[in-house]
Amino acid sequence: MENKYKLILVEDDASLGYLLSEYLGMKGFGVTWTKNAQEALKKIETNVFDLAILDVMLPDMDGFELSQKVKAINPELPFLFLTARSLKIDVLKGFSLGAVDYLKKPIDEEELVVRINALLSRLVSNPDSEPQETNFKIGGYTLNTESFELRYNSEPIKLTGKEFDLLTLLAKNMNQLCTHKEILTTIWDKNDYFNKKSLNVFISHLRKHLSRDPRISIVNVNRRGFMLKVEVTV
Incomplete structure (x- = not known):
């Protein structure tokens, strides 16, 4: 199978690192596996990768610190975390540092592949495709899809990865209907009852984040889906 994307995997557990690198290789990825942060940084300095997969618990440096050093070398390289930590504060910290996803151990290899493909299909640019809009003006808010930031005026607002994607x-379909099916298959990769329940929770979160501007609303359209509406003031 042809390698479509190049990944760097930073995982100090020899068994898990071998398992993931072999499985991802079988699924068509080009995988460079390193067991510590310093070795990973050297690889990133001299090679081109599409995604970095970082273990949080490393012997020489935690994954959070490593992610910032990675960003200093290559600000465009997206990264996700693998971790045995389950505390909400760690998950939020991971996203606040710019992670595109956060997977908890034990890792389901099939789920990892689905998530990587979904992430890279959105994040890695195709040179033959039309340039994508990266800044969206939503009333008094600005959403930047390159820096993964939502700002109200100049104040940053923290979003989780799912909130940002949603x-x-x-925003890409502002003042137009996004159906439940479109949202669930795009963001959750699966249109089912349980994800639909999760979607309603995330919609509630976004409504709170956008509540500072009364011109903005997220409307539930007759059980068909949602629409981000922004009233134009004259």
């Missing part, structure tokens, strides 16, 4: 999809 708001981006709604």
